[in-house]
Amino acid sequence: MREECARTTGAFLYHCRMFMGPKFWWVVALMLLFVPFLTNQYAQFMINLTLVYIILALGLNLIFGYTGQFAFANAAFFGVGAYVSSLLTVKLGIPFWLSMPLGGIAAMAIGCIISIPALRLARFYLAILTIALGEQIQWVFIHWESMTYGAGGFPVPYASLGGLVFNSDRSIYYINLGVTIFILWATKNILESRIGRAFVAIRDSEVAAQCMAVPLTGYKVLAFAISSFYAGIAGGLYSITVGFVSPENFGIVQVTLHFCMVMVGGLGSMIGSVAGALVLTSLPELLRHYQAYQEMIFGIILLLILIFMPRGISGTLKRFQLFREKLTH
Numbered sequence: 001m002r003e004e005c006a007r008t009t010g011a012f013l014y015h016c017r018m019f020m021g022p023k024f025w026w027v028v029a030l031m032l033l034f035v036p037f038l039t040n041q042y043a044q045f046m047i048n049l050t051l052v053y054i055i056l057a058l059g060l061n062l063i064f065g066y067t068g069q070f071a072f073a074n075a076a077f078f079g080v081g082a083y084v085s086s087l088l089t090v091k092l093g094i095p096f097w098l099s100m101p102l103g104g105i106a107a108m109a110i111g112c113i114i115s116i117p118a119l120r121l122a123r124f125y126l127a128i129l130t131i132a133l134g135e136q137i138q139w140v141f142i143h144w145e146s147m148t149y150g151a152g153g154f155p156v157p158y159a160s161l162g163g164l165v166f167n168s169d170r171s172i173y174y175i176n177l178g179v180t181i182f183i184l185w186a187t188k189n190i191l192e193s194r195i196g197r198a199f200v201a202i203r204d205s206e207v208a209a210q211c212m213a214v215p216l217t218g219y220k221v222l223a224f225a226i227s228s229f230y231a232g233i234a235g236g237l238y239s240i241t242v243g244f245v246s247p248e249n250f251g252i253v254q255v256t257l258h259f260c261m262v263m264v265g266g267l268g269s270m271i272g273s274v275a276g277a278l279v280l281t282s283l284p285e286l287l288r289h290y291q292a293y294q295e296m297i298f299g300i301i302l303l304l305i306l307i308f309m310p311r312g313i314s315g316t317l318k319r320f321q322l323f324r325e326k327l328t329h
Contacts, residue, residue, distance in 0.1 A: 032177060035047065035173065036169075036170035036173050036174075041169055044169040044170055044173060045169045045241070046281065046282070046285060047173060048169055048172055048173050048176050048241045049238075049241060049242075049281060050277055050278060050281040050282070051173075051176040051177060051179075051180045051237070052176060052234050052237045052238045052241060053234075053257075053258075053261060053277040053280070053281050054180055054183075054184075054273060054274050054277040054278075055179070055180055055183050055230050055231075055233060055234040055237070056074060056078060056230070056231055056234045056258050056261070056277070057258065057261040057262055057265065057273035057274070057276050057277045058183060058184070058187050058230055058270065058273045059074060059077075059226070059227040059228070059229075059230030059231045059234070060074045060227065060231075060258050060259070060261075060262050061262045061265075061267065061268065061269070061270075061272070061273045062187065062190075062199070062223060062226055062227050062230070063223045063224060063226075063227040064259075064262060064267065065203075065262060065266075065267035065268040065269065065272075066191065066196070066199045066200060066203060066223075066268050067199040067200075067202055067203050067219070067220065067223040068202060068203030068204075069119075069123075069126065069220060069223065069224075070123040070124060070126050070127035070130075071115075071126060071127070071130045071224065071227070072127055072130045072131050072134065072255050072258075072259065073111070073114060073130040073131070073133050073134045073137075073228075074134075074227070074228075074231050074254075074255065074258045075134055075138075075231075075250050075251065075252070075254035075255045075258065076110075076133065076134035076137040076138065076250065077107040077110065077111055077227075077228040077231035077232055077235070078107075078231045078232070078234055078235045078238070078250055078254060079137060079138065079141060079235060079247070079249070079250030080103070080106055080107040080110055080137065080231075080232055080235065081100075081103040081104055081106070081107045081231060081232030081233060081234065081235025081236050081238075082103070082235035082236060082238055082239040082245050082249075082250070083103075083141060083148060083235070083245060084099070084102060084103040084106040084107070084232070084235075084236075085099045085100050085102065085103030085232075085235065085236035085239055086099070086103075086154070086156045086236075086239045086245045087147065087148070088102060088103070089156070089157055090154065090156070090157065095159075095160065095161075096159035096160065096236070096240060097159075097161060099236065100233060100236035100237070101233070101236075103232050103233070103235060103236040104229045104230075104232035104233040104236065105229070105232070106232060107228045107229060107231055107232025107235065108225045108226075108228050108229040108232060110137075110228065111224045111225055111227065111228025111229070112221055112224060112225050112228075114130070114133055114224070115220065115221045115224035115225075116221065119217060119220045119221070119224075131252070131255060134252075134255060135251070135252070137250075138247055138250055138251050141247035141250065142247045148247070151246075151247055151248075152246070153244055153245050153246030153247065153248075154244070154245060155243060155244050156239045156240060156242075156243050156244060156245055158240070159172070159175060159240045166240070169241075172240055172241055175237065175240070176237050176241065179233065179237060183230060183233070184270065184274075187270060188270065190226065191270070195219070195222065198214050198219045199219060199223055200268075201214055202214065202216060202219060202220065203268075235250075257280060260276070260280055260302060261273070261276035261277050261279075261280045262276055262312075263276070263306065263312060264276045264279055264280060264302065264305050264306070264309075264312055264313065265277070265279070265312050265313055265314060266311055266312025266313055266314030266315045266316075267311070267312065267315075269312070269314035269315070271314045272312050272313060272314035272315070275312075275313045275314060276312065276313070279313070283298060283301065284298060
């Protein structure tokens with residue numbers, strides 16, 4: 001029974017891979033363009049939010065799954081991007097198209113500064129330090145009221161391009177979709193380059209990487225920079241998606257959510273990042289009719305995924321494929 005299941009699953013994956021040529025991706029692109037015409041307002045908002053979390057999961061997976069660094073300040077960089085992007089627009093009138101990348105750059109700069117002392121620590125100490133630093137940044141969001149408007153937060157104006165105003169979930173979708181596709185493309189190119197190979201070498205063995213003349217500190221700082229930049233860009237997109245920025249959206253709950261996305265989707269996998277974001281964003285919505293038991297059911301489902309799919313969704317699919325190849329040979 002097990003062999004038959006693996007053979008069937010492997011055959012399905014093989015045919016999917018054969019089918020997913022250039023024409024397939026053109027069809028997917030066309031379908032994505034027409035998504036806003038097939039959904040209601042609430043479903044569209046959730047899709048927009050999912051695109052934001054895909055970018056966040058990619059950034060965390062880059063430093064955690066590919067480079068092997070136990071760094072969990074992702075939510076803080078997420079908040080920095082949201083605040084910088086929104087405050088530049090609210091206080092200085094800078095358009096979103098300029099303030100969003102500036103928010104990403106600000107998050108990247110803070111990430112680089114944090115990474116230098118943080119990388120002197122071992123894995124679990126690094127995790128504790130980055131979580132603590134994230135909480136300190138949230139404290140700044142709450143108490144620097146003259147700049148951040150304090151715990152109450154503030155509304156974010158609509159994004160605009162010339163005379164075109166993106167004042168609906170459907171129009172914001174195209175912004176989020178375009179940025180997400182670009183981030184996916186950039187990540188793919190990074191991972192296939194010398195930089196990506198260096199990240200994986202550091203994750204597998206720092207001693208072996210040093211023997212191959214890989215400068216550990218430089219590449220670790222680079223991984224922090226890229227990851228925090230992604231989180232900052234996601235923060236800018238989140239601010240226009242929700243239309244409001246508040247400190248409570250960038251705390252320890254977000255750290256846990258991002259971590260679960262990476263673990264459920266699969267460490268060291270771009271497809272896993274996308275799958276984890278899809279599952280963790282849509283699952284609470286699927287359970288909203290069971291409000292009294294929502295948290296319990298959500299926790300049980302996550303626990304079952306981690307027990308029966310310890311390598312995540314992408315790792316399980318790869319395992320089925322490898323098992324099928326062994327059977328055929």
